[in-house]
Amino acid sequence: MNYDVIVIGGGPPGENAADRAHRGGLSVALVEHQLVGGECSYWACMPSKALLRSVELYDQARAMPGVKEAVTGSLDAGAVFKRRDWFVGADPSKPFAHDDAGQLAWLDGAGVAFVRGHGRLAGAKAVEVTTPEGETSTLTANHAVVLATGTTATIPPVPGLREARPWTSREVTNAEKAPRRLIVLGGGVVGCEMAQAMRGLGAEEVTIVQHGPRLLPKAEPAASELLRSAFETAGITVLTGRKATEVRRPAGEVLLVATGRTPSSDALGLETVGLEPGGYVTVDDAMHVLDGWLYACGDITGRNLLTHMGKYQARVAGDVIAARAAGRPDDGPGLRALADDGWVPQVVFTDPQVCSVGLTAAQAAQRGLRTRVVEYDVGAVAGAKLLVEGYRGHATLVVDEDRRVVVGATFVGPELAELLHSATVAVVGEVPLDRLWHAVPSFPTVSELWLRLLETYGL
Numbered sequence: 091m092n093y094d095v096i097v098i099g100g101g102p103p104g105e106n107a108a109d110r111a112h113r114g115g116l117s118v119a120l121v122e123h124q125l126v127g128g129e130c131s132y133w134a135c136m137p138s139k140a141l142l143r144s145v146e147l148y149d150q151a152r153a154m155p156g157v158k159e160a161v162t163g164s165l166d167a168g169a170v171f172k173r174r175d176w177f178v179g180a181d182p183s184k185p186f187a188h189d190d191a192g193q194l195a196w197l198d199g200a201g202v203a204f205v206r207g208h209g210r211l212a213g214a215k216a217v218e219v220t221t222p223e224g225e226t227s228t229l230t231a232n233h234a235v236v237l238a239t240g241t242t243a244t245i246p247p248v249p250g251l252r253e254a255r256p257w258t259s260r261e262v263t264n265a266e267k268a269p270r271r272l273i274v275l276g277g278g279v280v281g282c283e284m285a286q287a288m289r290g291l292g293a294e295e296v297t298i299v300q301h302g303p304r305l306l307p308k309a310e311p312a313a314s315e316l317l318r319s320a321f322e323t324a325g326i327t328v329l330t331g332r333k334a335t336e337v338r339r340p341a342g343e344v345l346l347v348a349t350g351r352t353p354s355s356d357a358l359g360l361e362t363v364g365l366e367p368g369g370y371v372t373v374d375d376a377m378h379v380l381d382g383w384l385y386a387c388g389d390i391t392g393r394n395l396l397t398h399m400g401k402y403q404a405r406v407a408g409d410v411i412a413a414r415a416a417g418r419p420d421d422g423p424g425l426r427a428l429a430d431d432g433w434v435p436q437v438v439f440t441d442p443q444v445c446s447v448g449l450t451a452a453q454a455a456q457r458g459l460r461t462r463v464v465e466y467d468v469g470a471v472a473g474a475k476l477l478v479e480g481y482r483g484h485a486t487l488v489v490d491e492d493r494r495v496v497v498g499a500t501f502v503g504p505e506l507a508e509l510l511h512s513a514t515v516a517v518v519g520e521v522p523l524d525r526l527w528h529a530v531p532s533f534p535t536v537s538e539l540w541l542r543l544l545e546t547y548g549l
Contacts, residue, residue, distance in 0.1 A: 093119040095411055096217045096231045098209040098358070099238030101128020102397050103388030105193075106404035107236045107411075108202045114412020118202045119229060121209035121219055126193035129240055129259075130397045132178045137263040138283055139439050140174040145290030146441045150504065153479045167268065167291045178264070186266070211235065211359030215383050218359065234411045237371055237379070237386040238404065239358060241351035241395065246275075246334070254339035257346045259284070268292040269344035275334055277305040279438050281348035282317065286440050289326050297327040304330055306444060310451065310500045312465070312484045313444045317502070320442055320482075353390050375426040377407035385411065393430045403427050432497070435514045437507045442483060445510040448498035448517040451488050459497065462489045464547045466539065468503045473536040478504045487543050495520045501539070509536055523549060 095111040097104045100122030108118045125132055148165045151157045172182065179189040197204050205219055212218040215231040243258035245251060256275075257265075262284045268291040274281045277300030289296045298305070298321070304314040305321075305328065318328050339345060353370045360367040363384065370392030377385045385407045388400030406427045413420040438444040454461045468474050468483030475481055483503020490497045499513035516526060527549045531537040 091119070091227075092230045092232060093117045093203065094232045094415060095119075095234045095236065095408075096121065096209075096229050097236040097238055098211075098217060099128070099236075099240060099388070099390075100124075100126040100193075100204075101238060101240050101388065101400070102130050103240075103400035103404040104128070104236070104238035105197070106401045107238060107385075107387055107408045108197070109200050110405050110408025111234075111236075111411050112201050114409065114416070116233065116412055116415055119205055120197060120202050121205045121207060121217060121229070123206065123208040123220075123222070125188055125190040126197060126204065127179075127190050131190075131193070132188050133260040133263050135397050136177045137174045138259075138280075138287065140177045141170060141263070141287040141291065142283060142439050142441075144170040144173065145287060146439075146504070149290070149441060150478055155479065165290065165292075170291060171266065174263075186264075205229070208357070210357060211362050211384075213362050214381065231383070233415045234383050234385055236404075236407055236411070237355075237358065237384070237390055238388045238400075239354040239390050240400075241353050241389040243347065244350040244352045245347055246349055248334050248337055250337035251334070251345075251347070254337045254345055256337075256339075257344055259348065262288070262346050269342075271295040271343045272297070272346060273343065274298045274346045274348060276300065276348035276350070277302070277307070277328070277330070278348060278350075279306070279436075281346070282306060282321075282438060282440050284346060284348065285326055286321070286324065289324055295327075296325070297329060299332050299334060300328070300330045301333050302330065306438065308450070309438075309444055309446060310486050312486060313446070313500055313502045316442060316482065316484055317438075317440060317444060320440070351389065351395055353392065355390060373403075375406075375428065375430075376410045376420065377403050377427060378410070382414070393427075394434050396434065396436055399430065399434060402429060429518065433514070433518045435510055437510060439507070442503045443506050444500070444502050445506050445513075446498070446500040447510060447514045448496070449488055450498055450500070451486070454488050454490070454497055460491045461497070462491050462547070463487070464489060464543050466542050466546055468501065468506070468536070468539055471536055471539050471542060472534040473538055474503065476534055477536060485539055485543060487547070489523065489547065493520070494523045496523070496526070506536065509539070512537065512540065523547065 094116035095118045097108045097120045108120045112118045207219040207221040217229045268288045356368045371386040387403035389395045435447040464487040466485045469481040486500040488498035
C-alpha cells in the first residue's frame with residue numbers, strides 16, 4: 091500500500107510525527123509491533139510517576155501538623171500498584187495486562203492508519219512489515235519515512251549479570267509488589283526514582299551502586315548532595331565510586347540495572363539505505379537523515395532521551411515533511427529543533443524533585459561563557475514553608491554575564507516540578523534580567539523564589 095508518510099515506531103514521538111504530518115494534509119500510516127503509546131506509556135514515565143506520587147504524598151502527610159495525626163496506617167502499596175495499573179491501560183477486572191485500545195482509538199480519530207507488526211526499511215521509501223502471525227508485506231511512502239523506534243535498557247557485559255535475570259526499567263515499573271531487598275546498579279534518573287519508589291512501597295533494604303562519584307552525575311553538584319542526604323534519611327544506602335565486577339543473585343534479592351539505554355536500530359534495515367545499524371541515527375535540526383525522504387525523532391536520534399523532547403522533535407519532523415510535500419518553505423518558525431542544545435528541561439521525580447533546564451555551571455564554563463552562579467535556599471521562601479513542613483531545597487541560576495540572561499536553572503526540593511516551566515521560558519526566551527525583575531511573583535507562592543534569586547544577584 092502507498093501512503094504519503096510512514097512512521098516506524100508508535101511511542102509518543104511516532105504518534106506526534108504522524109499526527110503533525112496528517113494535520114499538514116498528508117496520508118499517514120504508523121507501524122508498531124508492540125504497544126502504541128510506547129515505553130513512556132507502559133514501562134517508563136507514566137507508571138513510574140504513578141508509583142512515586144503516592145509515596146511522596148504519604149511522606150509529606152506524615153510530616154504535616156494536623157494531617158499527620160490523621161495518618162494512622164501504613165501506605166497501602168496494593169492500592170498504589172492498582173492505580174499504576176490503570177495508568178498503563180490495564181483492566182482492573184482482569185489479570186494484569188497492558189491494553190493500547192485507547193491509543194488506537196486516538197490514532198483512528200487523528201486520521202492515522204495503524205499497522206501492527208515489525209517495520210524495517212527495505213530500500214528508499216519502502217517499509218517491510220512482518221505481522222505477529224509472520225506475514226510480510228511492503229508499504230511505500232510517497233514523501234517520507236520517519237524512524238521513531240526509541241531505545242532499550244542496556245545490560246553491561248558484567249560476568250554473571252545476564253544469568254542473574256536482572257530487572258530493567260520495564261520490570262521495576264510493572265512490578266506486582268516491592269521486593270524485600272533491592273540493589274540498583276546505576277545512580278541516574280531511573281535508578282534514583284525507582285530506588286525511592288520501591289523503598290516507599292515496602293522494600294526493606296535498598297542499595298544504589300553508582301560507578302561515578304555522585305548521584306545524577308549530569309546535575310548540579312548541590313542537587314546530587316541534597317538527593318543523597320534525602321535518600322540516606324529514607325534508609326536507602328548509596329555507594330558511589332563503586333563498579334560491579336561480578337554478579338551473583340541470592341534468593342529473595344532483586345537487582346535493577348539502570349545503566350543507560352541502547353538505540354533500537356539493529357533490526358531497522360538501515361543497511362538497505364547505506365546506513366550503519368546498531369547505533370543512534372544522526373539527524374540535522376530538521377530531523378532529516380538523508381536524501382530528502384528519511385527522518386528520525388525521539389530517543390533513536392540520541393539527542394535527548396526524554397519523552398517531551400522526542401515529542402518536540404516529532405512535531406518539527408511532521409511539520410517539515412508537510413511543508414516540503416506542499417512545496418512551502420521548510421525553514422520557518424517551528425521548523426527546526428533548536429531546544430535540543432542548551433534549552434532542555436528535565437524533572438527527576440524523586441523527593442526532593444530535581445528540576446533543571448539549560449546549562450549547568452560546568453557546561454556553561456565548557457562553552458566558554460562568562461557566568462555568575464546565584465544560589466538560594468528554597469526553604470527560606472515563605473511559600474515553601476507553607477507547602478511542606480521542614481522544607482529542604484536549593485536553587486541555582488547560571489547567568490550569562492555578557493548578555494545578562496539566565497542560561498541555566500536547577501531547582502531541588504518537594505513540589506517544584508511545576509515551577510520549572512517559568513525557568514524554561516526565561517532561558518529559551520533569553521529574557522533580560524532587568525525585564526525579568528518586573529515579572530512579580532504572587533505571595534505567598536514558591537515562585538517568590540525568583541524574586542529572591544534576582545535580589546541575591548543584585549537587582
